[in-house]
Amino acid sequence: MSRSGLFISFEGIDGAGKSSHIDGLAQAFRAQGRNVTLSREPGGTPLAEKLRELVLNDPMDALTEALLIFAARRDHLCQVIEPALARGDVVLCDRFTDATFAYQGAGRGFDTNLLSILERMAQTGVAPEPDLMREPDLTVWFDLAPEVAAERLAGARVPDRFESQPVEFFRRVAQGYADRAAAAPQRFARIDAAQDRHRVWQQLTSVFVRKGWLSIMVPTPGAVA
Numbered sequence: 001m002s003r004s005g006l007f008i009s010f011e012g013i014d015g016a017g018k019s020s021h022i023d024g025l026a027q028a029f030r031a032q033g034r035n036v037t038l039s040r041e042p043g044g045t046p047l048a049e050k051l052r053e054l055v056l057n058d059p060m061d062a063l064t065e066a067l068l069i070f071a072a073r074r075d076h077l078c079q080v081i082e083p084a085l086a087r088g089d090v091v092l093c094d095r096f097t098d099a100t101f102a103y104q105g106a107g108r109g110f111d112t113n114l115l116s117i118l119e120r121m122a123q124t125g126v127a128p129e130p131d132l133m134r135e136p137d138l139t140v141w142f143d144l145a146p147e148v149a150a151e152r153l154a155g156a157r158v159p160d161r162f163e164s165q166p167v168e169f170f171r172r173v174a175q176g177y178a179d180r181a182a183a184a185p186q187r188f189a190r191i192d193a194a195q196d197r198h199r200v201w202q203q204l205t206s207v208f209v210r211k212g213w214l215s216i217m218v219p220t221p222g223a224v225a
């Protein structure tokens, strides 16, 4: 039986804890017989990973940054996401375009109308339906107060260009995510990321069970960091 692909993105400010749950979800889907493609943005292809290194480490002006992010996204869609969806995979993607609206738009103050134009250019004409602008079927948003995220991140790793921003920046990014979620409530699932890991996992998996994408509640994976 062929199954249609699912495209799920995971979002939130740095330190919200999303990455540690994505592997657990991949295991849960695989245990229920689905093929899973795990990926991330910026990145996910050899070219896009090179662009990621530049975007995260090299100083550049705001338009250059946005263009590189969407160039990476286009390559990722062409090389990885669309082929995976065509095979019927579950694609779990650590960040996608909502991050661009939150970080470059709300965080950096870049023109969101221009971001919408770039979004349409980069995400249209890759899916089998020529006019379809590819977007996630579901976006899981790990919502956490910037002050709490900053505490969690403190000393955890060498910060990149974004992680080293002041808490004010992350307040704007968090508001950017809230605005995106309010504009597309049917696509977003908000997770209260201030809860302990077990409760976050329960809330997360209950979203997938309600949608009929996972058939049972899955115990919190012990191996999740």
Ligand code: TMP
Binding pocket: 014, 040, 041, 042, 056, 069, 094, 095, 096, 097, 099, 100, 101, 103, 104, 162, 163
């Ligand atoms: P990560 O640390 O979650 O992998 O994300 C890399 C950083 O890139 C993170 O600080 C958010 C930032 N970012 C943007 O600024 N714009 C984007 O479109 C994406 C996908 C990530």
